[in-house]
Amino acid sequence: MKSSNTIISIRNISKRFGASVxxxxxxxxxxxxxxxxxxxxxxxCGKTTLLRMLAGFENPTEGEIVIDGQVMEGVDPDKxxxxxxxxxxxxxxxxxxxxxxGYGLRVTGVPADETKRRVQEALELVKMERFxxxxxxxxxxxxxxxxxxxRALVKRPKVLLLDEPLSALDAKxxxxxxxxxxxxxxxxxxxFVIVTHD
Amino acid sequence: MAAxxxxxxxxxxxxxxxxxxxxxxxxxxxxxxxxxxxxxxxFLYFPIVSLIAFSFNDSKRNVTWQGFTLKYYDQAxxxxxxxxxxxxxxxxxLTSTVLSTVIGALLxxxxxxxxxxxxGAFEGLIYLPIVIPEICMAMAxxxxxxxxxxxxxxLTIAISHIAFSFPFVAVVVRSRMSGFDESLEExxxxxxxxxxxxxxxxxxxxxxxxxxxxxxxxxxxxLDDYVITAFTSGPGSTTFPVKIYSMVRQSVTPEVNAASTIxxxxxLTVTVIAMWVQSRSGNKSIAS
Numbered sequence: 001m002k003s004s005n006t007i008i009s010i011r012n013i014s015k016r017f018g019a020s021v022x023x024x025x026x027x028x029x030x031x032x033x034x035x036x037x038x039x040x041x042x043x044x045c046g047k048t049t050l051l052r053m054l055a056g057f058e059n060p061t062e063g064e065i066v067i068d069g070q071v072m073e074g075v076d077p078d079k080x081x082x083x084x085x086x087x088x089x090x091x092x093x094x095x096x097x098x099x100x101x102g103y104g105l106r107v108t109g110v111p112a113d114e115t116k117r118r119v120q121e122a123l124e125l126v127k128m129e130r131f132x133x134x135x136x137x138x139x140x141x142x143x144x145x146x147x148x149x150x151r152a153l154v155k156r157p158k159v160l161l162l163d164e165p166l167s168a169l170d171a172k173x174x175x176x177x178x179x180x181x182x183x184x185x186x187x188x189x190x191x192f193v194i195v196t197h198d
Numbered sequence: 199m200a201a202x203x204x205x206x207x208x209x210x211x212x213x214x215x216x217x218x219x220x221x222x223x224x225x226x227x228x229x230x231x232x233x234x235x236x237x238x239x240x241f242l243y244f245p246i247v248s249l250i251a252f253s254f255n256d257s258k259r260n261v262t263w264q265g266f267t268l269k270y271y272d273q274a275x276x277x278x279x280x281x282x283x284x285x286x287x288x289x290x291x292l293t294s295t296v297l298s299t300v301i302g303a304l305l306x307x308x309x310x311x312x313x314x315x316x317x318g319a320f321e322g323l324i325y326l327p328i329v330i331p332e333i334c335m336a337m338a339x340x341x342x343x344x345x346x347x348x349x350x351x352x353l354t355i356a357i358s359h360i361a362f363s364f365p366f367v368a369v370v371v372r373s374r375m376s377g378f379d380e381s382l383e384e385x386x387x388x389x390x391x392x393x394x395x396x397x398x399x400x401x402x403x404x405x406x407x408x409x410x411x412x413x414x415x416x417x418x419x420x421l422d423d424y425v426i427t428a429f430t431s432g433p434g435s436t437t438f439p440v441k442i443y444s445m446v447r448q449s450v451t452p453e454v455n456a457a458s459t460i461x462x463x464x465x466l467t468v469t470v471i472a473m474w475v476q477s478r479s480g481n482k483s484i485a486s
Contacts, residue, residue, distance in 0.1 A: 057384055077387040090385035094403045104389030107399070148385075155389060 007033040007158060007191050008054065013063035015049050023049040026063070031159075031193060036185050039195045047195040048087075051161050054193065055084045068158050083152035084161040087168070089144045091136045097123070097147050098132040104155045122154035125184065142173050153188060160185075162194040246462065253455035270452040280457055283441035290352065290437060291420040294359035299413040301360070302367025303405065306412075309368065310375040325369070327362045335362060336429035343430065350432030358430045359420040366419065367412030374408030407475055414472035418465050 008031040015024040024046040031037045039047040052058045054065060056077035065072040068081050083104070092100050101122050105115040123129040126146040136144055145165060152160055165181070166174045185192045225231055256267035274280055309321060327335060339358045340350075348354055382404070386396040424439045431440060438461060445454050 055384075055388055057387075077384070078390045078392055082388075084385070084388045086381045086385055088379055088381050090379065090381040092382060092385075092400060103386070103391075103399070107386075107389065107391040107395045151385075151389065 005033040006030045007035075007068055008193070009066040010050075011064050011066065013050070013053065013060045013065065015046070015053060015058060016061045024053070024060070028063075031191060033191055034189055035191050036182065037191065037193045039193065041197065043197055048163055051084070051163055051193065051195050054159070055082055055161055056080050081158040082161055083155050083157040083159075084163065085145070085148045085152050085165050087163045087165075089141075089148040089168075091139075091144050091147050091151075093136050095136075096132070097128060097134050097136070097139070100136070100147055101150045101154055104151060118154050119150075122150040125153060125188070126150045141168055142177065145169070145177070149184070153184075153190070157190060159191045159193060162192060164195050164197070166196065249455050250459050250462070253452055253459045255452055255455075258451065270456040273453045274456040274460070277453065279436075280438075280441055280445075280453075283436045283438045284457075284460075286352065286435065287421055287438035290356050290359060291417050293356045294363055294420040295413050295417045297356075298360045298364035298416045299367050299409060302364035302412055302416070303371045303409050305364065305368040306371030306408070307375065307401075307405065309372050310378070324365050327365050328369070332362075332425040336426040339426060340429040350430055351435040354430045354432070355427055355435065355437065358426050359423065362423075362426065363416035363419050366415050367409075370412040370415065371405060371408040374405060374411075378404055407478070411472050411476045414468050414475070418468050418472075421468075422461060422465055 010027055010029055010031075013024055013027045014022070016022050027046075027050060039050060041047055049058060053060050054067070054072075056072065056075060056079075059073075070081075072080060092103065095103065098119055102115045102119045105118060110118075119132075120129065123132055126149050128143065128146045128150060131139065131143060131147075136147070139147065145168075149165075162181070166177055169177060181192070181194070223231075225235070251263075253270060254266050254268065255263055256269070257264035305324065309317075309324075314320075336358075339354070339361070343350060343354045378401075382400050383396050386400045387393070391399065422439055423437075424443065427437050428440050428443075431437060436444070438457070442454055442457055442461075445451070445457075
């Protein structure tokens with residue numbers, strides 16, 4: 001915890017699917033800027049739902065989410081100052097590593113030369129610069145995850161959301177990646193919200 | 199223990215040396231099975247092969263082999279009625295392919311994506327043109343156009359072809375989408391793309407192999423359709439298959455063989471491309 005400024009404020013959030021399923025029940029907490037915030041708990045306890053509400057893929061049934069001083073109600077996922085690393089990584093299979101990482105900049109009209117420079121930086125950050133021209137099918141699971149990380153970080157989000165980023169990796173790689181994530185978080189200074197069960 | 203190991207060594211080697219009994223469907227080692235396969239191939243392909251062979255036969259009748267000639271191809275190419283019918287067929291096939299591909303692809307995507315009331319019944323109805331006897335659909339189309347006072351011709355043929363082609367496209371696209379990872383679309387939105395950018399950059403590229411395969415299918419279906427076309431074509435709007443049949447009714451000349459061979463080659467080419475595209479996309483989705 002480097003700073004005490006609140007970046008995310010979750011105010012009495014509840015999420016119900018239908019009449020009977022309560023995914024999140026009255027969650028209420030703040031996340032400070034620069035924090036490495038872990039949502040822990042057994043699977044099926046609503047962590048991922050909470051993360052998806054932060055990203056804007058689900059709307060809370062009750063309560064409100066404030067990110068960086070802005071109420072998020074009615075704000076689409078593409079307009080939020082957060083980016084997400086998906087559990088399945090969701091690396092675009094028909095684009096090279098380089099084009100994957102640059103995607104978020106291209107669709108928002110960032111100039112080509114700036115895109116190129118920032119993609120290069122992001123790939124260096126996750127040590128994937130040698131694989132820039134590869135297709136996702138030629139990468140290992142761990143490498144794909146790095147691409148997903150670089151693709152999110154290149155957007156310079158206020159908050160990076162990670163949905164069980166370690167679950168698809170084997171035990172040995174998981175430990176290394178855990179340390180890697182902490183190192184990365186310290187070097188970029190972005191708030192990380194990570195869902196995990198270990 | 200040591201003795202066990204000593205014995206265990208040579209035993210597998212002996213097993214390998216002895217030939218195992220052939221399993222009931224082991225094709226390579228059963229003569230009679232090979233014979234059955236050969237008979238099947240003859241049954242299926244002899245008529246086609248003889249049709250093609252006799253198109254090169256230097257005789258007016260398809261009975262005895264008289265010598266090699268290309269003159270019936272020459273005749274076919276210079277038969278203005280046949281040529282006109284061929285071009286009309288291509289025109290109808292292209293029109294039908296473009297429209298049924300667009301409609302079918304959107305339909306396939308919609309069935310994959312959305313849940314709505316009576317979806318099951320709706321899906322069943324979509325497949326109706328695939329399972330309905332062609333003659334019924336032909337009759338229905340004809341009486342409909344008659345009731346609506348639409349003159350039979352290019353337009354009515356094209357509409358009928360679209361009607362029976364687009365469900366095939368929808369089925370192919372729908373099955374392609376079943377392997378789609380929806381978090382790809384979410385990732386695209388998350389990275390700042392709006393819904394249209396997401397569709398064109400992420401969803402559509404994934405659909406493309408299915409769309410191409412569906413389009414080629416629609417093209418061949420339209421190109422060689424006879425029954426529905428015969429019912430919905432008017433005077434002066436004969437298509438290639440209908441024209442060939444009317445020529446056969448007069449007499450089976452090698453010119454008909456030549457024209458049919460051209461149609462076979464064309465359909466075969468498109469089908470092979472469709473299969474190639476599908477198998478390639480299948481491999482790719484396994485790899486990724």
